[in-house]
Amino acid sequence: MHKPEARRLSSHGAPGRLWFVRTAYKCRVYPTPEQAAVVTRTFGCVRLVWNKTLTERSRRYHTEGARTSYRETDAALTAWKRGKELAFLSEVSCVPLQQTLRHQHTAFGNFFAGRARYPRLKSRTGRQSAHYTRSAFRMRNGELTLAKTSTPLRFAWSFHNVDLAKLDPTMVVVSREPDGRWYLTFAVDADKPAPAEPTGHAVGVDLGLTDLLVTSDGERIANPRHLARKARNLARYQRRMARCQRGSRNRRQAQTKVARAHRKVRNARQDFLHRTTTALVRSADVIAIEDLSVRNMVRNRHLARAISDASWGEFRRQLEYKCNRAGRTFVVIDRWFPSSKTCSVCGHVLAELALTVRHWTCPGCRTRHDRDLNAAKNILAAGRAVTRDTASGDACGADVRRQGPSLPRSAVKQEPRAVRHSS
Numbered sequence: 171m172h173k174p175e176a177r178r179l180s181s182h183g184a185p186g187r188l189w190f191v192r193t194a195y196k197c198r199v200y201p202t203p204e205q206a207a208v209v210t211r212t213f214g215c216v217r218l219v220w221n222k223t224l225t226e227r228s229r230r231y232h233t234e235g236a237r238t239s240y241r242e243t244d245a246a247l248t249a250w251k252r253g254k255e256l257a258f259l260s261e262v263s264c265v266p267l268q269q270t271l272r273h274q275h276t277a278f279g280n281f282f283a284g285r286a287r288y289p290r291l292k293s294r295t296g297r298q299s300a301h302y303t304r305s306a307f308r309m310r311n312g313e314l315t316l317a318k319t320s321t322p323l324r325f326a327w328s329f330h331n332v333d334l335a336k337l338d339p340t341m342v343v344v345s346r347e348p349d350g351r352w353y354l355t356f357a358v359d360a361d362k363p364a365p366a367e368p369t370g371h372a373v374g375v376d377l378g379l380t381d382l383l384v385t386s387d388g389e390r391i392a393n394p395r396h397l398a399r400k401a402r403n404l405a406r407y408q409r410r411m412a413r414c415q416r417g418s419r420n421r422r423q424a425q426t427k428v429a430r431a432h433r434k435v436r437n438a439r440q441d442f443l444h445r446t447t448t449a450l451v452r453s454a455d456v457i458a459i460e461d462l463s464v465r466n467m468v469r470n471r472h473l474a475r476a477i478s479d480a481s482w483g484e485f486r487r488q489l490e491y492k493c494n495r496a497g498r499t500f501v502v503i504d505r506w507f508p509s510s511k512t513c514s515v516c517g518h519v520l521a522e523l524a525l526t527v528r529h530w531t532c533p534g535c536r537t538r539h540d541r542d543l544n545a546a547k548n549i550l551a552a553g554r555a556v557t558r559d560t561a562s563g564d565a566c567g568a569d570v571r572r573q574g575p576s577l578p579r580s581a582v583k584q585e586p587r588a589v590r591h592s593s
């Protein structure tokens with residue numbers, strides 16, 4: 171069974187509406203054959219518009235070195251609809267098509283800023299989705315009807331603390347996973363919740379491979395074993411699929427099994443991370459972690475599997491938005507800060523510490539250290555220093571935040587920054 175998921179989309183609402191948080195509610199949806207036909211057609215048009223625009227953009231970028239604006243892509247879409255060949259694009263709602271152009275524009279913005287990979291073509295076998303903004307759906311008394319369909323969608327609402335009849339989504343997303351399941355996501359701008367009760371506690375978190383994390387309190391949270399088992403299943407199905415002939419019936423069946431195994435790994439991982447991050451945010455007012463460049467480390471083939479399983483990037487994302495929501499202070503310590511090699515008692519810095527060394531004795535003060543616990547204590551100390559600086563109105567300022575994934579490696583040592591979420 172899919173676990174319903176409520177997640178925050180971004181740390182703030184639209185500019186100037188800082189008191190809102192954007193929340194998403196995701197649930198299963200069961201379209202009728204008529205609705206499924208309309209939405210599947212929309213998926214196809216969204217994919218076509220994305221791929222055609224992307225191809226055109228890439229060609230221009232590579233031959234003329236020119237960037238394409240959103241306005242130009244929108245004008246091209248209008249021209250395609252007027253032509254004979256692609257006139258069928260007018261048969262579906264225009265909103266999801268324009269939304270896909272917006273997403274592509276953002277994707278290129280992220281690419282040019284060095285935050286993301288070059289956008290890729292969408293495949294027929296991958297996840298399909300269509301974004302409907304307010305003008306393209308009607309929500310009345312808890313019933314949702316999409317543009318170009320005549321009947322309300324049947325969906326399984328499982329958020330019992332949220333009154334569906336009063337729900338006022340700014341956007342709904344219909345999606346179909348490769349395993350054939352349909353989902354509906356409601357994006358809602360909600361009032362910012364009251365801050366959580368202060369605990370008077372601060373915690374440093376060291377992320378690792380054997381254990382997902384070790385806290386400065388000495389708590390260890392291991393990566394769950396069932397994740398590894400599920401991942402092994404996935405690998406087995408993938409090998410089986412690779413042996414089937416392309417386009418064959420067997421291959422299609424194998425593909426569905428792979429998609430299902432993917433879903434299980436993803437859901438198990440999300441569930442584990444959500445429980446871990448929620449418990450952490452509940453336990454402390456200040457949470458400090460190290461900025462590990464996830465992308466750089468995943469490139470190392472030997473560690474890749476384990477790191478993807480540990481999902482550091484997702485862990486950090488959840489921790490950050492939950493800290494924001496609860497009014498906690500979230501501190502990210504520079505990733506070249508030698509947290510493992512520094513003695514947390516006397517400050518002695520070792521010249522070198524091999525990855526395989528789990529325990530060491532400080533030559534300065536003779537303290538025997540557990541590698542990860544010592545690192546977590548140093549991260550906490552660095553986090554405390556940053557929040558003190560911020561409180562006394564130091565250079566960093568209270569609203570400095572590091573956006574998106576880790577910055578590219580630079581020779582300049584960056585100072586740790588604090589993100590204080592006042593409510």
Ligand SMILES: [Zn+2]
Binds near residue numbers: 514516532534535536
């Ligand atoms: Zn020492």
